[in-house]
Amino acid sequence: MPPTLASLVHHSALKLTVRAGEDRLDVPVRWAHASELADPVPYMEGGELLLITALKLDAEDPEAMLRYVKRLVGAGVVGLGFAVGVNYEEIPEALVDAAEKEGLPLLEVPRRTPFLAISKAVSAAIAADQYRAVTAGFAAQRELTRQALTAGPEGLLAALATQVDGWAALYDASGAIVATAPEWAGRRAARLTSDVERLRQRPAPASAVVVGPESEDRVELHSLGTGRRPRAALAVGTAAALGTAERYAVHSAIALLTLTTERSRSLYAAEQRVGAAVLRMLLAGEPDHARAVVGDLYGGLLDAPFRIIVAESVSASAARVHADAHAHARVPAHTSTPTSGSARTKSTPPPNAAAALVAADIGGDRLGGLAEIVESAAARSGEAVLVVPEGERLVVLAADGGAAVAACAEYAAALEAARAVPEQSAGDEDELVVGMSAPSGPIAAAAAYKHAEQALSVARRRGRVLVEHDQLAAGSVLPLLADDAVRAFADSLLRPLYAHDATGRGDLVASLRAWLSRHGQWDAAAADLGVHRHTLRYRMRRVEEILGRSLDDPDARMDLWLALKTTAAD
Numbered sequence: 001m002p003p004t005l006a007s008l009v010h011h012s013a014l015k016l017t018v019r020a021g022e023d024r025l026d027v028p029v030r031w032a033h034a035s036e037l038a039d040p041v042p043y044m045e046g047g048e049l050l051l052i053t054a055l056k057l058d059a060e061d062p063e064a065m066l067r068y069v070k071r072l073v074g075a076g077v078v079g080l081g082f083a084v085g086v087n088y089e090e091i092p093e094a095l096v097d098a099a100e101k102e103g104l105p106l107l108e109v110p111r112r113t114p115f116l117a118i119s120k121a122v123s124a125a126i127a128a129d130q131y132r133a134v135t136a137g138f139a140a141q142r143e144l145t146r147q148a149l150t151a152g153p154e155g156l157l158a159a160l161a162t163q164v165d166g167w168a169a170l171y172d173a174s175g176a177i178v179a180t181a182p183e184w185a186g187r188r189a190a191r192l193t194s195d196v197e198r199l200r201q202r203p204a205p206a207s208a209v210v211v212g213p214e215s216e217d218r219v220e221l222h223s224l225g226t227g228r229r230p231r232a233a234l235a236v237g238t239a240a241a242l243g244t245a246e247r248y249a250v251h252s253a254i255a256l257l258t259l260t261t262e263r264s265r266s267l268y269a270a271e272q273r274v275g276a277a278v279l280r281m282l283l284a285g286e287p288d289h290a291r292a293v294v295g296d297l298y299g300g301l302l303d304a305p306f307r308i309i310v311a312e313s314v315s316a317s318a319a320r321v322h323a324d325a326h327a328h329a330r331v332p333a334h335t336s337t338p339t340s341g342s343a344r345t346k347s348t349p350p351p352n353a354a355a356a357l358v359a360a361d362i363g364g365d366r367l368g369g370l371a372e373i374v375e376s377a378a379a380r381s382g383e384a385v386l387v388v389p390e391g392e393r394l395v396v397l398a399a400d401g402g403a404a405v406a407a408c409a410e411y412a413a414a415l416e417a418a419r420a421v422p423e424q425s426a427g428d429e430d431e432l433v434v435g436m437s438a439p440s441g442p443i444a445a446a447a448a449y450k451h452a453e454q455a456l457s458v459a460r461r462r463g464r465v466l467v468e469h470d471q472l473a474a475g476s477v478l479p480l481l482a483d484d485a486v487r488a489f490a491d492s493l494l495r496p497l498y499a500h501d502a503t504g505r506g507d508l509v510a511s512l513r514a515w516l517s518r519h520g521q522w523d524a525a526a527a528d529l530g531v532h533r534h535t536l537r538y539r540m541r542r543v544e545e546i547l548g549r550s551l552d553d554p555d556a557r558m559d560l561w562l563a564l565k566t567t568a569a570d
Helices: 003-010 064-075 093-102 115-164 181-188 193-202 246-262 263-283 287-294 316-328 352-360 368-380 404-418 440-464 484-502 510-517 522-531 532-549 554-568
Strands: 017-018 029-034 048-052 079-084 106-109 165-172 177-181 209-213 218-224 232-238 306-313 385-390 393-399 430-436 464-469
Touching: 003 106, 003 115, 017 093, 029 115, 029 209, 048 115, 048 510, 064 093, 064 352, 079 115, 093 106, 093 165, 115 165, 115 177, 115 232, 177 181, 181 232, 193 209, 193 218, 218 246, 218 306, 232 246, 246 263, 263 385, 263 440, 287 440, 306 368, 306 404, 306 440, 316 385, 368 385, 368 430, 393 404, 404 430, 404 464, 404 522, 430 440, 430 484, 484 510, 484 532, 484 554, 510 522, 510 532, 510 554, 522 532
Parallel strands: 029 048, 048 079, 079 106, 430 464
Antiparallel strands: 017 106, 165 177, 165 232, 209 218, 218 232, 306 393, 306 430, 385 393
16 A cells, blocks of 8 residues: 555654544555745645645735645645644644645644655655565466466466456457456456457557446456467456556466467567566566576576667667767767777678678668577577567667677677668668667666666767767767757857957957866966966956856866867867
């Protein structure tokens, strides 16, 4: 159960007192938020416990308090916590009356209870609830898997109905009912055949929610199958919307039933879904659970250093814009020799396999091409690889230094070479961008995934096909600043100085650049400029006066230096 106002009132450490709305304390609390704004409503999402001291409120004005409380109720605020002994020794009656009238629970917060303690209590309760849901979800997954293996679809449906406290039904490709659990659910399932038929007409995977009259259940329909046409459908009926644990159970049932109903693709589907589950466990910081699920399926992949590769498609026009912007900055991309752990040096020509695949797939499915060449390379070398499609992305977990990682780099190099040839340009078709983490292990999988995403972002920004994370710290930060927004900032910041210099009254820009490059050393900077140090001091005072910023401020010096470097590249 998520935290409620009642659970916070019963929290012995908080010492909260209910002053209004005693009959509405069972409402869930999504978050606790402190705000002294006269109108915090624009910043509310609904479900919050709002904490105030009435610093900017006329809490003794009945009309003002009634307007205030009405606004909170309309925004979905579930409770109001008022700290006494700060601005008011007790809660003003005007606020109490307004809360009573509008039915908003009003809690009195003693002076010794900081708002932070309430926020921590809410956060801890939410985290505990989420942990219970995830734990229950894993338990449901294990039970559903056991039932699927021992009792088939009928046993799985029975276990699912128990998990969601409702009923479940399985339909075949024609829309006919295959099994239901409990048995009495057959009549309800029969009334959904037309909805199942409409669902089958949509590309898989597809889902729909069917809500009947108030006396009827809420039913979720899910298509089963990996092809465009669903092979089956699952219906799950419950009295209310599914919670997190129930959602885990339904998703697990969908995966298991897909494996059961689509025998022709069972092996490939099983590997991909197990791979997705393994990846989720690794990213959730549960490597032991991941190893337990994997068993021998992926060999020793999780026992040696591996790399995580994240790839996605972007429009060719967007890729060209980023590439042109990066070239316009005239700051060379990182081209230094990679470390021993790098996937491949840029100077290595792509082998025939990757080049041939690119040539045959220009304007086609780049993500599919990457998956194919990575899996083929791993199969030829006898190494394990985990390939998980995630919507418009592809996530690969491959052994460091292995054939799959090398194949990825070769495919990227072939794509880079194809971009340089006009007749091989993909036009407006999607282009591939890839980010690759540094070598990592199961314990640090979440960090490796983040690093791969960071490298992916840089690859997208620079118009590159592949960027490795261990390349990001090399070279300069300036390539990351090569876009129109940064140049606009630099031009705006330095424009007053350029305008001053245009009048012939002094060279402030060159003087500022020399002074910053010499770390503020007056004599050295003045010598570079060929002027007296007093002249340079005068010019720096003029820079401060014109810009309204102190050069003693390190942030100001950093902004100015980056602006100078950015404009110097134009």
